Amino acid sequence: MSDQQIQLMPDGPDEHPDASLRREDWESIRILNSYRLFIAIALLVAFLADVRTVEFGVTAPLLFYTASAVYLFAAIAFAWTIHRRVPDARIQAYLHLYTDLILLTVATYGSGGVASGLGTLLVVPIAGAGTLLAARHALLAAALGSLLLLGIESIRAFRIDAGAAAYPQAAVLGITLFAAALLAAALARRSAESAEIARRRSVDVQRLSALNERIVQHMEAGILVVDPSGRISLANASAGVLLDDPATLTGRRVDDVAPGLVAALDRWSRDGRTSPEPLTAKPGANRRLQVQFTALGEPGTLLSIEDARFIEEQVQQLKLASLGRLTASIAHEIRNPLGAISHSAQLLEESEAIPEADRRLTGIMLAHSRRVNHIVESVLELSRQRGGEGTTVELAEWLPDFARQYAHDHQLGTDRLRHTAPGTALRVHFDPGQLDQIVRNLCDNSLRHGRRSDGESVIVTLCAGTDREGHTWLDVRDDGNPIDRRQVDEIFEPFFTTSHSGTGLGLFLARELCEANNARLHFVASDTGNCFRVTLQAIDDRPRHHG
Numbered sequence: 310m311s312d313q314q315i316q317l318m319p320d321g322p323d324e325h326p327d328a329s330l331r332r333e334d335w336e337s338i339r340i341l342n343s344y345r346l347f348i349a350i351a352l353l354v355a356f357l358a359d360v361r362t363v364e365f366g367v368t369a370p371l372l373f374y375t376a377s378a379v380y381l382f383a384a385i386a387f388a389w390t391i392h393r394r395v396p397d398a399r400i401q402a403y404l405h406l407y408t409d410l411i412l413l414t415v416a417t418y419g420s421g422g423v424a425s426g427l428g429t430l431l432v433v434p435i436a437g438a439g440t441l442l443a444a445r446h447a448l449l450a451a452a453l454g455s456l457l458l459l460g461i462e463s464i465r466a467f468r469i470d471a472g473a474a475a476y477p478q479a480a481v482l483g484i485t486l487f488a489a490a491l492l493a494a495a496l497a498r499r500s501a502e503s504a505e506i507a508r509r510r511s512v513d514v515q516r517l518s519a520l521n522e523r524i525v526q527h528m529e530a531g532i533l534v535v536d537p538s539g540r541i542s543l544a545n546a547s548a549g550v551l552l553d554d555p556a557t558l559t560g561r562r563v564d565d566v567a568p569g570l571v572a573a574l575d576r577w578s579r580d581g582r583t584s585p586e587p588l589t590a591k592p593g594a595n596r597r598l599q600v601q602f603t604a605l606g607e608p609g610t611l612l613s614i615e616d617a618r619f620i621e622e623q624v625q626q627l628k629l630a631s632l633g634r635l636t637a638s639i640a641h642e643i644r645n646p647l648g649a650i651s652h653s654a655q656l657l658e659e660s661e662a663i664p665e666a667d668r669r670l671t672g673i674m675l676a677h678s679r680r681v682n683h684i685v686e687s688v689l690e691l692s693r694q695r696g697g698e699g700t701t702v703e704l705a706e707w708l709p710d711f712a713r714q715y716a717h718d719h720q721l722g723t724d725r726l727r728h729t730a731p732g733t734a735l736r737v738h739f740d741p742g743q744l745d746q747i748v749r750n751l752c753d754n755s756l757r758h759g760r761r762s763d764g765e766s767v768i769v770t771l772c773a774g775t776d777r778e779g780h781t782w783l784d785v786r787d788d789g790n791p792i793d794r795r796q797v798d799e800i801f802e803p804f805f806t807t808s809h810s811g812t813g814l815g816l817f818l819a820r821e822l823c824e825a826n827n828a829r830l831h832f833v834a835s836d837t838g839n840c841f842r843v844t845l846q847a848i849d850d851r852p853r854h855h856g
Contacts, residue, residue: 334441335391338401341437342387345409348430349381352416365420365427368465373419380412402441409434410454418461423478428458431482432489439493447490455483531614534605535563535574542609551598551614552590567591570600574610577602587617640685647685651678701848702744704735704773704783711745712771715752726752729772735781736848743822747830750819751785751841759789759839781847788838797832816841 356365356374366373387405390396410431417427431454439447458479525532531548533541544558552558552567564571567590577583587597597617605611654674657663663671712728715721752769759767767789775781792800801820816830823830823843833840 335394335398337437337441338398338405339388339391341405341434342384342391344433345380345405346384346388348413349377349384352377353381364425365416367419367425368421369419373416376412376415376419380408380416383408383412402438403446406434406438406442406450407453410450410457414454414457414461417458418464422462422465422475423458423482424475428479428482429485431458431486435486436489436493439490440497444491444494444498447494448487451483451486451490454486455479458482529615531612533558533563533612533614534609535612536609539563539571541566548614551596551616553594553596569594569598570612573600574602574612578610643681643685647678647681651675651682654678700738700741702737702739702741704737704781705731705733707741707744708771708773708783711748715749719756721756725756725766725768727768727770729770731773735773735775737781737845738848739826739828739845743826747819747822747843748783748785750815754815754841755785755787755789755839759787761789775847779847781845783843783845784833784840785843786835786838786840791835791837792832792839794834797834800832801830 352365353374356370356377387401387408390401413427413430413434417423417425417430420427422428435447435451435454438450459476462476462479525543526545528545529547531551532543532545533548534543536542539562541558541561541563549556549558554566558566563574569588569590569592573583573588583600583602587599589596590598599615599617599620601613603611603613651674654671658668658671658675708728708730712726716723716726719726748771752771755767755769759769761767767787770786771784772786773781773783801816820830827846829844831842831844833842
């Protein structure tokens with residue numbers, strides 16, 4: 310039997326609002342038994358001490374003494390059963406109630422009936438019944454008590470004298486018992502309703518707290534709550550990832566977990582200002598963090614931690630979106646006059662009336678018109694960028710076909726463009742048109758901007774395969790001079806170029822198209838050349854959606 314809640318069988322629609330005796334109800338039973346024990350001892354002591362001011366046991370001394378002694382032993386026995394919680398609560402409540410009714414009525418009869426005043430001792434047990442049991446049971450107990458009081462007065466009238474019966478006092482006491490039962494039942498019902506409201510609110514608070522904790526734990530931003538002593542009192546999973554600390558953060562000192570945050574926290578605590586510059590949590594850490602502080606009062610300070618790189622990427626995307634719309638509108642305006650200039654230059658070049666020196670100028674005009682047109686096309690392609698319509702691509706078949714077509718389009722021999730088809734089938738999920746565009750951009754980048762120290766032409770090699778972790782890759786390699794390591798982080802930025810004739814959009818556009826197809830484009834450092842690797846999504850790695 311649980312200490313927290315003892316189930317009682319329902320009594321019907323008018324039963325106690327709570328059909329179970331809770332821990333506090335057991336406490337009420339214990340208090341009532343303490344009252345019972347005190348009354349029993351008081352009655353016995355007053356009888357045995359022969360107190361003259363009270364007439365206990367005046368009518369039937371032996372009967373009064375026996376009832377008081379049994380009442381004392383019953384109270385002691387009830388104390389043991391209450392401690393053991395055996396039998397169950399409902400049986401004990403009834404047993405205690407009817408023991409009180411019988412033994413206190415007998416003691417009242419032995420002391421001269423209702424006139425002795427002992428009948429008022431029944432009020433407390435009846436009120437206790439109204440608190441612990443259903444209202445109808447409390448009223449039943451009040452009715453039985455009233456009948457017992459009237460019964461002992463009838464016995465006194467029959468055995469002693471009709472004038473000795475105190476029927477009016479018995480009636481008043483009976484009314485008092487009913488009033489006590491009703492009042493206690495009403496108070497118990499209201500108390501139960503208040504307890505139920507408190508329980509429901511407690512459940513709501515617990516659910517809301519659990520929901521808040523779940524939200525905090527699943528936030529992408531890292532959340533730390535640091536108390537005034539510098540100890541972490543709350544941390545979510547993202548905070549551990551951003552701080553590169555897989556261990557539990559709660560309870561640890563912030564200067565042990567992330568020393569880099571301490572100086573920023575102290576600065577904010579002094580002047581309320583947060584440095585806009587990203588910081589690192591630990592010496593030598595590569596991840597840069599952006600931290601915001603919020604005062605929580607007594608709990609301490611809330612730290613909201615985000616990856617600065619992610620924020621920078623979002624800002625970059627917003628800039629590019631605005632730039633794309635602006636450049637697209639400018640490019641559309643340029644194309645019309647550019648077309649007119651190019652067409653006029655072609656007509657001049659075809660004219661037989663212009664000198665040869667002027668014809669060379671028209672060639673320059675056409676060359677630069679084509680260059681500007683290429684820039685315009687790149688900008689428009691950037692602004693028209695959309696997600697890929699993925700399908701299954703077999704790299705073992707696609708790679709040789711692409712190499713032949715690219716070599717034909719650019720009039721390259723096998724000495725300039727080589728390919729190594731994978732020996733096994735490599736099926737990936739990708740938009741074929743965008744894969745073609747990506748690899749063309751990478752090949753164009755190597756052939757146009759690649760340089761060799763010996764002055765020979767750069768050789769481009771295409772190959773594909775899988776790494777040790779099972780990821781499928783496609784490489785575009787060249788044997789040109791390695792890219793300056795200081796420029797590796799910038800080559801994928803838009804409009805970055807090392808050539809006066811480049812647009813700086815080829816690699817950026819290739820990377821954006823890769824991301825649109827759940828792939829990744831990155832530079833692989835090498836001492837003998839350059840390698841751009843596209844890590845693709847193998848067909849077996851595609852997420853499966855279940856209805």
